[in-house]
Amino acid sequence: MTLLGEKDGAGQPRRPRRVALLIAATVTLALLCCGGGTAAFFFDGLSTDDQALSTYGCGAAGPLPPNGKLPRVGAYGETQIRNAAIIVNVGAKMKVPPKGWVIAVATAMQESALNNLGDLGNRNDHDSLGLFQQRPSQGWGTPKQVRDPEYASRKFYEKLLKVPGWERLALTDAAQKVQRSAFPDAYAKHESDAAEIVNLLADGAARATGGNATLACATMGDIAASGWTAPVKAGVVSGFRTPERPDHQGVDLGASRGDDILAAAAGVVIVSRCDNDSQPPYRCDRDGSPSTPGCGWYVDIMHADNVMTRYCHMLYRPKVRVGQTVAAGQPIGIVGTSGHSSGPHLHFEVHLNGDRSSSGATNPLPFMRDKGAPVGTGA
Structure with missing residues (x-):
């Protein structure tokens, strides 16, 4: 997904990591998504890194006692x-x-x-x-x-x-x-x-x-102790920078038209607008298509640690305005198919270091998994 007026990366898009499957059986799907044409991809478009189990549990084993040897963590001895x-x-x-x-x-x-x-x-x-x-x-x-x-x-x-x-x-x-x-x-x-x-x-x-x-x-819809939550309850229908779509800077989550889109974490809205409004005859008050440019109605939210999330293809004008502080799990819009899209879904991106361009994009699946708020696991 490339927003109007933005270059894709710093020239050429970064090539994806080699995709490997965790499961023996693969499912090849043909899907018209985000206007990318008919895209074939493996089961959920997930790589080994996406599906890898974390070394951590979810707290059920309880905290370590404060005695005994403890490791150094970054600057903390x-x-x-x-x-x-x-x-x-x-x-x-x-x-x-x-x-x-x-x-x-x-x-x-x-x-x-x-x-x-x-x-x-x-x-x-x-x-x-x-x-x-x-x-x-x-x-x-x-x-x-x-x-x-x-x-x-x-x-x-x-x-x-x-x-x-x-x-x-x-x-x-x-x-x-x-x-x-x-x-x-x-x-x-x-x-x-x-x-x-x-x-x-x-x-x-x-x-x-x-x-x-x-x-x-945490499961879909829960807010983890880290303060993060999944933006929709839906599976992945197109992955991050797949071989077929190396310039796809997020993941497509197959939510239904009319579903609420939730803020993935607390933050401040920095963008809330139609990405097509400067490109007549394209508009966001109608369904988009593979030939329609841009993100449609979309929102960018800046979170702690200069992490930014992006939510594209909303059905209507977003529910939030620029400068508004939002809470984790707060509805910010409705799933639709405005902009460069051929069917209802949420295009979800995560960017690091405050970099809104494709150069700052990171794979949302491992990022959200590590936050304890996995996306793409369905309802």
Whole structure:
């Protein structure tokens, strides 16, 4: 899918990885999709990488105890990961759902880089101490208490649980409700790393849904602890950069006309428009065709960590406007077939590093699987 006015990549499209099948039997389908003509592809167009099982579960095995040797994760050494393990274990004991663990770890990453900080003298922010930089003067506890990682974690969770609807909030908003930081947007940049650490320490709990007593892998329509969800309940009908369609920068999900399209994660709408309006006689108030250019009615959403998602071929004008903040799972449009399309479906893209061009596109299937919000598995 190439939007009007955009070059496909930086010249030639990047060639796809070689497709291999996990199953012995293959199904070759002929499909008119996204205006690509009759495209034959293997079962769901999925590669080995797309279908590979994650090394993580979904949290059911429970978190690791904070004692014993723990690995380094990126910039975080064993002592810092042990502090993260304490945060996760306290949350598990309090039966806080795993999304709370991710929020708590991300908060401690921002406040102290997962270090149990003492008094830093002139560098101290007032009387802030410990993993969460809690202030004794503001009622968090005595200096000794807030420097106890278990106590500090428990106090964080107690306040988080009092925030109405915290599980539906974006991570940075939930953290800010607890912390009242002078930098309310700072927590968002730690979201991916916090989910990775929680996955490592708790058997993939950032991919889970449900309360601590009923952890299970998120399924279609669930919002995982990572904050992501599938945009529609539908199987894949055309894959990402297949040999037949190397310039296909997303996946086509075979949803039905009129189905809701959901925001895959919390974020800010950066595009909401008709991709054909500058190319008469093409318009978005009618069904498209293989000869119609563009994405039709479409939406781009910018999420934490400069991840962008794109939703194409909507039936009507999108339900959201540019600049609007949306929650994970919020309806943003209706499945249709406007633009470069020959039948109702959702064309879904994921872009990294804030790059809206095809150069920034990544395969949505492994990306969403790793977020605990798999797409393409049907209703």
